[in-house]
Amino acid sequence: MPRQTSRDLRNESRFEVLHALFELGPSTRQELAKHTGLSTATVATLVAEFLSEGVLRIATVERSTVGRPYERLDIDPDRGRIVGVDVAETYVDATVFDVALGPLGHGEVALDEHENSQAYVVDGIVRAIESAVEASKTGRDSILGVGVSMPGQVRPDAGVSVFAPNWDWHDVRIEELLEERLGIAVYVDNPLKAVALSEMWFGVGRTTDSMVVVNLGTGVGAGIAVEGSLLRGAANNAGEWGHTLLQLDGRQCRCGRLGCVEAYLGVHGLEMSLAEIDPKHPALRQPLQRGFVDAVADGLAAGDPALTELARRTAHYLAAALGDLVNLLNIPTVTLTGWTSAALAEWLIPAVRDELPDHVLPGSLPGLTVEVTYVPGNAVALGMAAFTLEQFLGRLGLASPASTPNARRRLRSPA
Structure with missing residues (x-):
């Protein structure tokens, strides 16, 4: 690890102050110092920098019975607007946020999971963003940046989608394609990093600094934070848990290997499991993945025996795969996210909790929790909006590098 410089430490201190304001809400300088562990003088200097750039504002001035009045500070939501975009194989979901990361407007576009051209996907992203911007009544000149999550392997430092297996994409310069269409600065990253950051800032990260955020959907993966730092790996590929081995010489995975976790826990894996249980089940006639998962959830609520067996098998696979993650990393907190998790968590999580002791080493069991995200x-x-906020702070000279890639570059404004 490279030695930290005084500039690195100053940037991390800025991040701590900003993070504290997201967690605490309007706060005094003294409250921020107590929460972050920074000195009052350091907090006062950093607050002055944020105030000078309009990132913070004085929310109230309060008077006590003795002494000078004191200021309560918060993030100024009207400093600008940020767009966060979730791109998956079946949809694009875009949300406009204020700088305090409060949602203002939403847009969603369905993608044909059998269509994979770059032009088609880029057009879907642009339409979703335009819909969200219109819904939020946001002027384009107030948008500070757009953060776009792309499935598969992504290099944020180069703005490249390195490999998206479901689309057969290789080295697509997705950031440039989007900036040409939008005329707005764009930052791209991987959804696993985005869900981990959102959990660090707004979820269980408020009570623990080490966690695994498991995303279940078309693909399967894990966002990982250790001791308050987002784990990226040498090429931003840390967290590809879906392409670790669950069954030697098992099912064919879309990555080309046999027996991957994703081949059992991704939507296609669930379809294969149900076909083994009841090859004529009506849920298998659903043409789209979301329709299939919704049919499974409805059938479980109705007590369908085939789908009950599907949930049992899926929980068994999930417990075994999570056991490997916990044994490898000794992580105390596992959070499930993603649209499959949202639909099926009430049937999967209790069974996973019951079975995990069979897969986790005794020393890692005390205090281990498995929950659906809140x-x-x-x-x-x-998470993509939070990344983009960090990028914007970097452009102001107020970088907060606790989660952005080491090979960091500032967002460039399109010509």
Whole structure:
């Protein structure tokens, strides 16, 4: 690890102050110092920088019975607007946020999961963003940046979608394509990093600094934070848990390997499991993935025996795969997110909790929790908005590098 410089430490201190304001709400300088562990003098200097750039504002001036009045500070939501975008194989979900990361407007576009051209996907992203901007009544000149999560392997430092297996994309310069269409600065990243950041800022990260955020949907993966730092890996590929081995010589995975976790816990994996249980089940006639998952949830609520067996098998696979993650990382907190998790969590989580002791080493069991996320709205879009806020602060010279890639570059404004 490179040695930290005084500039690095100053940037991390800025992040701590900003994070504290998201967590605490309007706060005094003394409250921020107590929460972050920074000195009052350091907090006062950093607050002055934020105030000078309009990122913070004085919310109230309060008077005590003795002494000078004191100021309560908060993030100025009207400093500008940020768009967070979740791009998956079946949809694009866009949300406009204020600088305090409060949602203002939403837009969603369905994608044909059998269509994979770059032009088609870019057009869907642009339409979703335009819909969200219109819904939020936002002027384009107030948008500070757009954060776009892309499935598969992404290099944020280069703005490139390195490999999206479901689309057969290789080295697509997605950031440039979007900036040409939007005329707005764009930052791209991977959804696993986005869900981890949203959990760090707005979910269980408020009570623990080490966690795994498991995303279940078309694909499967894990966002990982250790001791308050987002784990990226050398090429931003940390968290590809869906392409670790669950069954030797098992099912074919879309990545080309046999027996991956995703081949059992992704939507296609669930379809294969149900086909093994009841090959003529009506849920298998659903043409789209979301329709299939909704049919499974409805059938479970109605007590369908085939779908009850599907839930049992899926929980068994999930417990075994999570056991490997916990044993490898000794992480105390597992959070489930993603649209499959949202639909099926009430049947999966209790069974996973019951079975996890069979897969986790005894020393890692005390205090281990498995929960569905309570991050509001779309966690991927929220995480991408938080990344984009960090990028904006960097452009102001107020970088907060606790989660952005080491090979960081500032967002460039399109010509």
